[in-house]
Amino acid sequence: MTTISLITGASRGLGRNTALHVARNGGDVVITYQQRAAEAAALVAEVEALGRKAVALQLDVGKAEGFADFTTRFCAALRSTWGRETFDHLVNNAGHGDFAPISETTEAQFNRLVDVHFKGVFFLTQALLPLLVDGGRIVNLSTGLTRVAAPGWSAYAAVKGAVEVLTVYMAKELGSRGIAVNTVAPGAIETDFFGGAVRDTPEYNDFFAGITALGRVGVADDIGPMVASLLSPANRWVNAQRIEVSGGQGI
Numbered sequence: 001m002t003t004i005s006l007i008t009g010a011s012r013g014l015g016r017n018t019a020l021h022v023a024r025n026g027g028d029v030v031i032t033y034q035q036r037a038a039e040a041a042a043l044v045a046e047v048e049a050l051g052r053k054a055v056a057l058q059l060d061v062g063k064a065e066g067f068a069d070f071t072t073r074f075c076a077a078l079r080s081t082w083g084r085e086t087f088d089h090l091v092n093n094a095g096h097g098d099f100a101p102i103s104e105t106t107e108a109q110f111n112r113l114v115d116v117h118f119k120g121v122f123f124l125t126q127a128l129l130p131l132l133v134d135g136g137r138i139v140n141l142s143t144g145l146t147r148v149a150a151p152g153w154s155a156y157a158a159v160k161g162a163v164e165v166l167t168v169y170m171a172k173e174l175g176s177r178g179i180a181v182n183t184v185a186p187g188a189i190e191t192d193f194f195g196g197a198v199r200d201t202p203e204y205n206d207f208f209a210g211i212t213a214l215g216r217v218g219v220a221d222d223i224g225p226m227v228a229s230l231l232s233p234a235n236r237w238v239n240a241q242r243i244e245v246s247g248g249q250g251i
Contacts, residue, residue, distance in 0.1 A: 002053075003027040004078070004087040005231060006128070008061055009094025011036035013191035014141065016043055017224030018091060023052040025228055030077060030087070032059040032070075032094065055081055061094045061120035062112060067127040075131065089137045089231045090128060092121045092163075097193055099152045110155050117159040122166060135178040137231045140167050142185040142242065148250035160185075164242050171240035180239040184227050187246025189218040213248025222247070 005022045009015045010031035019029045020043075029047055033040035033056060040056035047054035055077045059070050078084045095117050098109045121140060132138075142164050145157040163183065170181040188208035190199040198204050198217055208217045226245045229235055 005089035006030045006087055007091040007093055008032045011039040013193060014220055014223050015093040017220035018227045021224040021228035023047045023050045028053040030055045032057050034060050053081055062116040064119055064123045067124055071127050086131050086133045088133055092140045098156055101152055102154050105155050113155050113159050118162045121163055138181040139227050139230050140183050142183045144185050144187040144244055144246045144249050168240050182230050182238060183242045185242055185244040186223050187218055187249035191220055211250050213251055218247055
């Protein structure tokens with residue numbers, strides 16, 4: 001049976017790349033977007049051109065009060081597109097960056113990071129667990145900044161650290177259902193994350209390339225295949241792991 005993977009924040013960057021690799025591996029996808037409806041529609045068309053099915057649904061992962069409505073819309077999409085009441089994989093990818101020293105971080109910045117990256121992951125997963133098949137997979141996205149500290153990223157890295165701990169607890173509590181849960185932690189990547197800082201600012205790009213063993217920063221195509229591979233039966237025994245995909249950044 002064809003698998004269905006729900007990938008949050010997939011209108012761009014790592015989520016988009018993951019969706020394409022899932023499709024290339026023979027899976028169907030449901031993607032979420034916050035505001036980029038046109039980009040999401042373009043990704044749906046690209047997945048369909050690969051011979052797979054795709055649906056795009058709007059979702060702000062930072063607003064947990066909207067998860068009940070999203071679950072209803074997601075259920076309707078599963079029924080209308082696949083004739084199913086369940087799905088197979090959840091990739092908690094949606095997120096944003098916010099850079100500020102500890103002394104200058106505002107409560108609003110901090111709260112938004114918690115709402116999107118931690119509270120959102122926790123309660124969206126909770127809302128969708130009744131729909132996730134036994135033997136399914138969950139992948140949570142973290143960051144290399146939980147291992148190597150860089151001034152200005154304290155709040156962002158801290159909430160990602162919380163997600164890494166949450167991943168282990170998810171794996172423990174969901175193991176009786178055969179659901180494997182892992183974290184993928186990218187290093188510096190050339191995407192439009194944080195306004196495309198690594199991609200478009202030569203000083204940032206050169207700095208991170210210089211502290212990476214393979215001598216460059218990453219690209220989305222370095223991460224999507226890793227996430228997609230964790231959804232496959234070939235990696236069924238990988239569970240409760242933090243897998244850093246950074247080219248050897250900061251070693």
